[in-house]
Amino acid sequence: MSDKQHTLHSARRLGRLMSRYYLSSRYHSLWGPLLRRPLAWVTSGAPVEILRVFGIHPFYPENYGALCGARRASLALCQAAEARGYSQDLCSYARCHLGSLFSPEHAPLKKLPPPDLLVACNNICGTVLKWYEELARRLRVPLLFIDTPFIAGELEDRAVAYVQEQLRAMVEELSRLTGRRWDAARARRIMGLSNEAVLLWREIRYMGRHRPSPLNAPDLFIHMAPIVVLRGTPQAVHYYRLLLSEVRERVKKGIAAVPGERVRLLWDNIAIWYRLNRFFRFFAERGACFVTDTYTGGWDTEMAVREDPLESLAEAYAGIFLNRSLQFRVRQMVELIRDFAVDGFVMHSNRSCKPYSLVQEEIRRQVVEQTGIPGLVVEADQTDPRAFAEETVLNRAQAFLEALAL
Amino acid sequence: MKKKFFCGVDIGSLTTKVVLLDAKGEMVSRAWARSGYAGKEVAHRLLSGMLEKVGARQEEVTVVATGYGRVTYPADREFSEISCQARAIARLFPAARTVIDIGGQDSKVIRISPQGRVLDFAMNDKCAAGTGRFLEVMAQALEVPVEELGHLAEKSSRPLCISSTCTVFAESEVVSCIARGEPKEDIVAGICAAVAARVLALAERVGLEPEVVFTGGVARNKGVVKAMRERYARALAIPPEPEITAALGAALLAMDLGTERK
Incomplete structure (x- = not known):
C-alpha cells in the first residue's frame, strides 16, 4: 500500500x-x-x-x-x-x-x-x-x-x-x-465557464457515492484549488475534465481511495492543512474513507441564468451555505449522508472559522437525531498548529471508529 | 495455548491501573500506581507481581491495553478508554445508560446502549478544567494532599464561586481567595463545584440518560460527588473502585477476543 x-x-x-x-x-x-x-x-x-x-x-x-x-x-x-x-x-x-x-x-x-x-x-x-x-x-x-x-x-x-x-x-x-x-455578453461567457467548471466539480464530488469511493477528503481538498482561484476560466474547465476522466477510470477499475474501505464518513469544515495527510491517514489505515464533505461542496452550486447577469451573480453569491441558517446546513448534511451512504461524520471545530464552527454542536445533535448515525467533533484550526493537540484528537478518533465497528 | 487469564492495562496520564481476570471472568487481582515517566514499565511491574502471586506465566494471559500510554505497551490489542469504560459499566451496572468519567487529563461522558455499545460521547475541550489535573493544581496551591480535598469540601457551609474555567487563571483566583483569608474548606468546595458544573455542561451535549455512573479517580472525591449530586438530582452510581473501570473493561475486551477466536 x-x-x-x-x-x-x-x-x-x-x-x-x-x-x-x-x-x-x-x-x-x-x-x-x-x-x-x-x-x-x-x-x-x-x-x-x-x-x-x-x-x-x-x-x-x-x-x-x-x-x-x-x-x-x-x-x-x-x-x-x-x-x-x-x-x-x-x-x-x-x-x-x-x-x-x-x-x-x-x-x-x-x-x-x-x-x-x-x-x-x-x-x-x-x-x-x-x-x-x-x-x-x-x-x-x-x-x-x-x-x-x-x-x-x-x-x-x-x-x-x-x-x-x-x-x-x-x-x-x-x-x-x-x-x-x-x-454583458462577455460576462455571460465567463459565467458559462464558471458553471461548466462547477458542474464538472460537482460530478467529480458525486463519484464519492460509489462503493468503494475513488476519492477521499484530502483528494477533494487538494483538487479544489482551481474551482476557487480559476473559476470562470477555460483552464479550470479543462483541468476538471481531465480530473473527471481520471476519477471515472478509477471507478471503472474499482480502485478505492482507501483500500479495503469499511467505513464511509463525511467531513465538516475546512481541512487541517498542516496535518492534511497524516490526519486522514490515521482514518485510512483503519479502513475509513471520507467520501464527501461540506466544504468543497461550497463550490458546486451552479448559477441560474437570468436576464441580467448581475442578478444571477447576486443570487449565487448571497446564497452560499456559510451565509445560511442552521436548518439549511442540517438539511445539507442529512442529504449528503443519505446520498453518499455515510456511516458517521466528523466535524472539525475550527477555531479560525467562527461562522462555520459555532453552530456545529447543535447541527451535530440534529443530524444525529435525524439520521441515527454518530458524529464526532474534533477541535483544531485550519492553519494554526498550536490549536491542534494531535494525541487528544486521535484518541477521540480511535474511540469513534471503535464505536462504529464494535 | 488456552488462555487462563485476561488482563486489562490502563496507562493513564497520572496513574497506571492493571486488572487481572480468571478464565471465568472473576477478578483475581487489581493494582495501580503513578504512571510517572515510564507508564509501560509501571504496568509491566504491576502485572508481573500479579502473575507471580497467582503462579501464571505471561503466555497464559491475553492483554488489552488502554489509556494514553496504550500504544507503548506490547499488548495483544489496544482499545480507547471509551470502549473500555462502556464494556466495564455494562457489566457492573447493566441498567446504566450514561457514564461520566473524570480522569487525570480527560473528562468524558459516554452514552451506552443496553448491550454496552457506545452510542455517543463527549470529552473535555482542549483544556484541563474539569479534570483530575485541575484538582491537583488547586490542591498544590492550597498545600493540601489531593486526597484530602473531599473531606475538606464536606466541611464547607458556604462554597465560594470559582469563576475561571482556565486552570491557570483559576489557580490565581484561588491564590487571591487565600490572600483574602477565605476558609480553606469553602475554597475547596468552590473548586469541586467548578469541576462538577464543567462536567455536567459537557454531559448535556450527549444527554444525561439515567442511570448515570460516575467513574475515574475523581469519583473518590466526596466534594465533587456532593457537588454533582446537588446539580444532578437523580441517582448517581459510583463503583467501589472507580479508578479501575477502564482497566476492567480492557480485561473484559481481552476475554471477548478469546471468544472471537473460538
Missing part, C-alpha cells in the same frame, strides 16, 4: 496549473497597471466573474493561507502578525496573510504580488470586512465591499435586489478604475 497508489495522477498537472497561476499573478502585478489589467486581492466568496469581465486578475489570500498551512509556514506567519498586535483569536488565514506582509522572508512565494485593489464579500464571514479594511489602510489601495445579508430562511427577492444594487455600483467603480466598459 504505497502512498503513490492513492495519489491521483492529475495531482502533478494540478501542481503545474497552480504554479502557472501564481506566476501569472506576479506577472500581473508587474505589467498589469501598464496593460490596464490590475491585480485584485479577493475573498473566496467574491463575485470574481465581474472582475474577469474587466480583465482584473484575482489573487486569493485565503487560498494562500491554506498554502502556508500545507507548507508548515503558518506558525511563523501567525506569530509575525501576533507580534504586531493582531489577536490570536483572529482567523489564522488573516494572520498568515498579514504575517506575510510583515515577514516576507518566512512566507511561501516570498513577497506576494501587491494588489491594485481589494474586493471583499461578507458571504463567508464578517472577519473579511476588518481584514480587508486593514489591508486597504496599510497598502493604500481602494477596497470594494459587497454586503450579503444573512439568509435566515429562503433567499428573498429583496436580498437579491440589495446585493444586485451593490454589484451594479461595483461594475461602475471597476469601469472607472480600469477604463473598460461593462460587457
Whole structure:
C-alpha cells in the first residue's frame, strides 16, 4: 500500500496549473497597471466573474493561507502578525496573510504580488470586512465591499435586489478604475465557464457515492484549488475534465481511495492543512474513507441564468451555505449522508472559522437525531498548529471508529 | 495455548491501573500506581507481581491495553478508554445508560446502549478544567494532599464561586481567595463545584440518560460527588473502585477476543 497508489495522477498537472497561476499573478502585478489589467486581492466568496469581465486578475489570500498551512509556514506567519498586535483569536488565514506582509522572508512565494485593489464579500464571514479594511489602510489601495445579508430562511427577492444594487455600483467603480466598459455578453461567457467548471466539480464530488469511493477528503481538498482561484476560466474547465476522466477510470477499475474501505464518513469544515495527510491517514489505515464533505461542496452550486447577469451573480453569491441558517446546513448534511451512504461524520471545530464552527454542536445533535448515525467533533484550526493537540484528537478518533465497528 | 487469564492495562496520564481476570471472568487481582515517566514499565511491574502471586506465566494471559500510554505497551490489542469504560459499566451496572468519567487529563461522558455499545460521547475541550489535573493544581496551591480535598469540601457551609474555567487563571483566583483569608474548606468546595458544573455542561451535549455512573479517580472525591449530586438530582452510581473501570473493561475486551477466536 504505497502512498503513490492513492495519489491521483492529475495531482502533478494540478501542481503545474497552480504554479502557472501564481506566476501569472506576479506577472500581473508587474505589467498589469501598464496593460490596464490590475491585480485584485479577493475573498473566496467574491463575485470574481465581474472582475474577469474587466480583465482584473484575482489573487486569493485565503487560498494562500491554506498554502502556508500545507507548507508548515503558518506558525511563523501567525506569530509575525501576533507580534504586531493582531489577536490570536483572529482567523489564522488573516494572520498568515498579514504575517506575510510583515515577514516576507518566512512566507511561501516570498513577497506576494501587491494588489491594485481589494474586493471583499461578507458571504463567508464578517472577519473579511476588518481584514480587508486593514489591508486597504496599510497598502493604500481602494477596497470594494459587497454586503450579503444573512439568509435566515429562503433567499428573498429583496436580498437579491440589495446585493444586485451593490454589484451594479461595483461594475461602475471597476469601469472607472480600469477604463473598460461593462460587457454583458462577455460576462455571460465567463459565467458559462464558471458553471461548466462547477458542474464538472460537482460530478467529480458525486463519484464519492460509489462503493468503494475513488476519492477521499484530502483528494477533494487538494483538487479544489482551481474551482476557487480559476473559476470562470477555460483552464479550470479543462483541468476538471481531465480530473473527471481520471476519477471515472478509477471507478471503472474499482480502485478505492482507501483500500479495503469499511467505513464511509463525511467531513465538516475546512481541512487541517498542516496535518492534511497524516490526519486522514490515521482514518485510512483503519479502513475509513471520507467520501464527501461540506466544504468543497461550497463550490458546486451552479448559477441560474437570468436576464441580467448581475442578478444571477447576486443570487449565487448571497446564497452560499456559510451565509445560511442552521436548518439549511442540517438539511445539507442529512442529504449528503443519505446520498453518499455515510456511516458517521466528523466535524472539525475550527477555531479560525467562527461562522462555520459555532453552530456545529447543535447541527451535530440534529443530524444525529435525524439520521441515527454518530458524529464526532474534533477541535483544531485550519492553519494554526498550536490549536491542534494531535494525541487528544486521535484518541477521540480511535474511540469513534471503535464505536462504529464494535 | 488456552488462555487462563485476561488482563486489562490502563496507562493513564497520572496513574497506571492493571486488572487481572480468571478464565471465568472473576477478578483475581487489581493494582495501580503513578504512571510517572515510564507508564509501560509501571504496568509491566504491576502485572508481573500479579502473575507471580497467582503462579501464571505471561503466555497464559491475553492483554488489552488502554489509556494514553496504550500504544507503548506490547499488548495483544489496544482499545480507547471509551470502549473500555462502556464494556466495564455494562457489566457492573447493566441498567446504566450514561457514564461520566473524570480522569487525570480527560473528562468524558459516554452514552451506552443496553448491550454496552457506545452510542455517543463527549470529552473535555482542549483544556484541563474539569479534570483530575485541575484538582491537583488547586490542591498544590492550597498545600493540601489531593486526597484530602473531599473531606475538606464536606466541611464547607458556604462554597465560594470559582469563576475561571482556565486552570491557570483559576489557580490565581484561588491564590487571591487565600490572600483574602477565605476558609480553606469553602475554597475547596468552590473548586469541586467548578469541576462538577464543567462536567455536567459537557454531559448535556450527549444527554444525561439515567442511570448515570460516575467513574475515574475523581469519583473518590466526596466534594465533587456532593457537588454533582446537588446539580444532578437523580441517582448517581459510583463503583467501589472507580479508578479501575477502564482497566476492567480492557480485561473484559481481552476475554471477548478469546471468544472471537473460538
